[in-house]
Structure formats: C-alpha cells, structure tokens
Amino acid sequence: MVSADPATVAHLHELEIALHHIFASKCLAIAGFCILIYDHILTFSQEVELIWKQQRSWVSVFFVLNRYITPLVLIVDIYDKGGLASSLSQSFCVNWYFAESAWNLVAFGLIHALVALRLHAIWGRPRWLSITLSVLFVTYFVTTAVIAFKFEIDFAHTVAYNPLFKLCFAEVSPYIWTCWLPALIFECFVFILTIIKAIEHSKRKVNTPVVRVLYRDGIIYFVVISLCSVFNMMVWLLAPSTLVALSKYFVLCIVPTMGARLVLNLRGSRREDLMPTHSGRTTSDDQYGYEMNSKASANRSYNGTPDRNVVFVSRDEVHIGSLSPQDRIQLNQIKSNDRYYRLGSKDGKVHIV
Known part of the structure; x- marks a missing residue:
C-alpha cells in the first residue's frame, strides 16, 4: 500500500x-436570518399600527431602514456565503465586499443613534448631553469606519470567488477586531447614564409604563449588544480566518431585531401611559420627550395627607382635552394604584398628589 504524502494529508485535513467552519457559519447565519424574519412576522401588525399610521420622525425613518434594508442585504449574503451561486464574478465579489461592510456600519450606526435618542429623551434633552452624545457618536462612527475600511482596503486584493466552497472569500487583517472597540465604549457610556437616571427616577418614585419599558429594554439591549460585540471581537481575534463569518451575519440579524423591539415596545407602552393632544401629538413628541418632570415629584404628597386648599376629582372626571402637554407628563407620573389628581384653583393646571 502506498502511503499518502504527509503534506497532502495535512492539506486535506485543513480543507x-x-x-x-464554513458550514457552521452558514448555519448560524441562517438561524439569525430566521430569527429576524420570524420577529418581523410577529411584530408586523404592531409596526403598521405604531409606525406606518403615526407621524413620520427620525425614529421611524431609522426603524424602516433597518427593518427592510438589512433583510435584503442578508439575502444577498446568504446567496453568496451560503454557497448557492455556481459562479460569481470578481467585480461582484469586490463590490459586495465593500458594500456589505458599508451597510453593516450604517446599520449599527442607526441602532446606536436610536439608543442615543432614547438616552437624550430620558435625561430631558439637556444641552450638555446633546453635545456630548453628538461628539461621542461621531467619534465612534468615524473611528469604526476608518478602522474597518483601512484594513479592508489593505486586504481587498485577496477577494476572489472560491469554486470549491462556492462563495466569495477574502483574507482578513488580524487587527480587524479593533473596529468593535469604539462601539463597545459608546454603549458603556450610554448604559452608565441610563443607570444613573434610573436610580434618580427610582428615588423620585417615578413609575409609569413608559419609564419601565425605557429602562427594561435599555438594560436588555445593553447586555445583548455587548455580548454581540464581544462575540465578534473574540471570533475575529482568536478564531481562524475560515470562521470570520461565524459571528458577523448572526450579529447583523440580532442587533436590528433588538432595535426594532426597542421602538415598538416603547411606542406600544404609550397607549396605556400617554394621552393624545388636540393636535394629534403626544407627550412623547420631540418637544416634550420622555423626561419625567421633577416638579411633579416635588409636589407629590408622600404622607397621604390631603391639602384642604385643593379639590379632588376622580380619574374619570378629568377632562382630557383641557390638559396641556406638560400636564399630561405630570399625570403620567402617577402610580397605577393612585386614583386622584390635584387641581390648582388659580392656574387651572393639574398637579399630582
């Protein structure tokens, strides 16, 4: 019997x-895509009601872009990396190599922008936070783009269609994992400020559906997005180049799914927490935000002793149409088990007991 050449055996083993590795990457990519589409189907009725039937805003624009462009990008990715193409041109492989990376950058940027807007609203849109978030977001986005495209350009000459694996393949820089660091730093900053405001609201006894959703989803989002970032970093840092796609497409599915849930859960919570105004706007509009006004908390009577100079009316007796947006914000701070509001006799405004 003729023994096989050791070099050939080693080469076949590597193959x-x-x-x-490629099969595992395909499976994880398809699993992520199924999660994305399944969640889309589950929440489509909410999307129609809470996005398409509402006033257009930056949040709804970001939502729609991530909701519909990401699946299209992933379909092309699955066609390419799934080994479904019998042949792909060199120009397609190179162009898609850069286009796909560009959308990944934009998709994550849109999600981070949504989270930054939520944080900005929770804090009541102070000027210092507007400047800080803007500077940090631009720094994160530009730094990530520079790192990612610098290393991609360096290795662009390795992009080619592999007829054995039936996919476009390219070598990757051993330092490409660093492109996830700016995002991770930005997410930690947002999470820390969210926790600070959550503690402050907890001390003020602010307890409404919107507040609960803001903090619950904010914490869950931070955990998921951080794990996704670390997953990508670890795979790109420690795993062989044949596993580079293991985390990439799965994460691209999970993060937009989380982003869509952030928007839909928050808008859904407003139905029980917010009241409409005459103009069709709600207290969550850009002018008023999600910030729970501190004056209402200061006016709350914690000892339960009624003020003789005020008149008490039941919840059903409050004439909603006569309330200003600021009054609605104050009303939304009342605990669900409270029944009465305090009406000021001079200014006619509603204050929380």
Whole structure:
C-alpha cells in the first residue's frame, strides 16, 4: 500500500476543517436570518399600527431602514456565503465586499443613534448631553469606519470567488477586531447614564409604563449588544480566518431585531401611559420627550395627607382635552394604584398628589 504524502494529508485535513467552519457559519447565519424574519412576522401588525399610521420622525425613518434594508442585504449574503451561486464574478465579489461592510456600519450606526435618542429623551434633552452624545457618536462612527475600511482596503486584493466552497472569500487583517472597540465604549457610556437616571427616577418614585419599558429594554439591549460585540471581537481575534463569518451575519440579524423591539415596545407602552393632544401629538413628541418632570415629584404628597386648599376629582372626571402637554407628563407620573389628581384653583393646571 502506498502511503499518502504527509503534506497532502495535512492539506486535506485543513480543507476538511475549513468546510466544517464554513458550514457552521452558514448555519448560524441562517438561524439569525430566521430569527429576524420570524420577529418581523410577529411584530408586523404592531409596526403598521405604531409606525406606518403615526407621524413620520427620525425614529421611524431609522426603524424602516433597518427593518427592510438589512433583510435584503442578508439575502444577498446568504446567496453568496451560503454557497448557492455556481459562479460569481470578481467585480461582484469586490463590490459586495465593500458594500456589505458599508451597510453593516450604517446599520449599527442607526441602532446606536436610536439608543442615543432614547438616552437624550430620558435625561430631558439637556444641552450638555446633546453635545456630548453628538461628539461621542461621531467619534465612534468615524473611528469604526476608518478602522474597518483601512484594513479592508489593505486586504481587498485577496477577494476572489472560491469554486470549491462556492462563495466569495477574502483574507482578513488580524487587527480587524479593533473596529468593535469604539462601539463597545459608546454603549458603556450610554448604559452608565441610563443607570444613573434610573436610580434618580427610582428615588423620585417615578413609575409609569413608559419609564419601565425605557429602562427594561435599555438594560436588555445593553447586555445583548455587548455580548454581540464581544462575540465578534473574540471570533475575529482568536478564531481562524475560515470562521470570520461565524459571528458577523448572526450579529447583523440580532442587533436590528433588538432595535426594532426597542421602538415598538416603547411606542406600544404609550397607549396605556400617554394621552393624545388636540393636535394629534403626544407627550412623547420631540418637544416634550420622555423626561419625567421633577416638579411633579416635588409636589407629590408622600404622607397621604390631603391639602384642604385643593379639590379632588376622580380619574374619570378629568377632562382630557383641557390638559396641556406638560400636564399630561405630570399625570403620567402617577402610580397605577393612585386614583386622584390635584387641581390648582388659580392656574387651572393639574398637579399630582
């Protein structure tokens, strides 16, 4: 019996491992895509009601872009990286190599922008936070783009269609994992400020559906997005190049799904927490935000002793149409088990007991 050449055996073993790695990457990408589409189907009725039937805003624009462009990008990715194409041109491989990366950058940027807008609203839109978030966001986005495209340009000459694996393949820089660091730093900053405001609202006894959703989803989002970033970093730092796609497409599915849930959950919570105005706007509009006004908390009577100079009316007796947006913000701060509001006799405004 003729013994096989050791070099050939080693090469075949590497090829076998590469096939297993690519198969694992395909499976995880398809699993992520199924999660994305399944969640889209589950929440489509909410999307119609809470996005398409509402006034257009930056949040709704970001939502729609991530909701519909990301699946289209992933369909092309699955066609390419799934080994479904019998042949792909060199120009397609190179162009898609850069286009896909550009959309990944934009998609994550849109999600981070949504989270920054939420934080900005929670804090009541102070000027210092507007400047800080703007500077940090631009720094994160530009730094990530520079790192990602610098290393991609350096290795663009390695992009080619592999007829054995039936996909476009390219070598990656051993330092490409650093492009996830700016995002991770930005997310930590947002999370810390969210926790600070959550503690402040907790001390003020602010407890409404909107507040609960803001903080619950904010914490869950931070955990998920951080794990996704670390997952990408670890794979790109420690795993062989044949596993570079293991985390990439799965994360691209999970993060937009989380972003869509952030928007839909918050808008859905307003139905029980917010009241409409004459103009069709709500207290969550840009002018008023999600900030729970501190004056209402200061006016709350914690000892339960009624003020003789005020008149008490039941919830059903409050004439909603006569309330200003600021009054609605104050009304929304009342606990669900409270029944009465305090009406000032001079200014006619509603204050929380």
